[in-house]
Amino acid sequence: QKEVEQDPGPLSVPEGAIVSLNCTYSNSAFQYFMWYRQYSRKGPELLMYTYSSGNKEDGRFTAQVDKSSKYISLFIRDSQPSDSATYLCAMKPSGSRLTFGEGTQLTVNP
Amino acid sequence: EPEVTQTPSHQVTQMGQEVILRCVPISNHLYFYWYRQILGQKVEFLVSFYNNEISEKSEIFDDQFSVERPDGSNFTLKIRSTKLEDSAMYFCASSDPAGGDSNQPQHFGDGTRLSIL
Secondary structure: OOOEEEOOOOEEEEOOOOEEEEEEEOOOOOOEEEEEEEOOOOOOEEEEEEEOOEEEEEOOEEEEEEOOOOEEEEEEOOOOHHHOEEEEEEEEOOOOOOEEOOOEEEEEEO | OOOOEEEOOEEEEOOOOOEEEEEEOOOOOOEEEEEEEOOOOOOEEEEEEEOOEEEEEOOOOOOOEEEEOOOOOOEEEEEOOOOHHHOEEEEEEEEOOHHHOOOOOOEEOOOEEEEEO
16 A cells, blocks of 8 residues: 555646645654645645644645544635646655655646 | 755766766755655655754665765765666755754755756
């Protein structure tokens, strides 16, 4: 079983839609959960960073972590064409190594 | 906003040659990392570095790889004898040591695309 699983998509939505991106994981030791956005030929850009279970909101973005189900989500409200990118979930136990999902390719159509 | 910078953006090297990838982390950060992403695959951890020594490395980071902080601003990854399968995007990342915590979020550069011929 993969440590982190993420549906690679592609996912295509109309502008203004609510987008839901998800990852599941198997390692109970993961405590820190991140979402990165990656544009073509660019590095991962940190969007959200959460510790343990719960919700975190930042503008149009909401991150949810459910440690009991080993499931994390990123919601994007009022999606814009500029949100078109690959979204990577990443997580780690206490310490340094990040484990990434495969990434979900999102296209928001005007 | 401070950022991690990497040079060169693209490196083409003959198989068997040595290559050095360079990174300038965010200035007050003290934890440094290298990751790689083979085309079409996920981002993979290579190594982390703190206080002038390797703190963790993956099984990918074998004797062909080494890291160095040659001065107060640069962080380098050296591949001693490159192989075809080393072709990938290599990302440098750094994090803030706030409170001595290695769990602060990692910020990434835009990567060096390494092509081995």
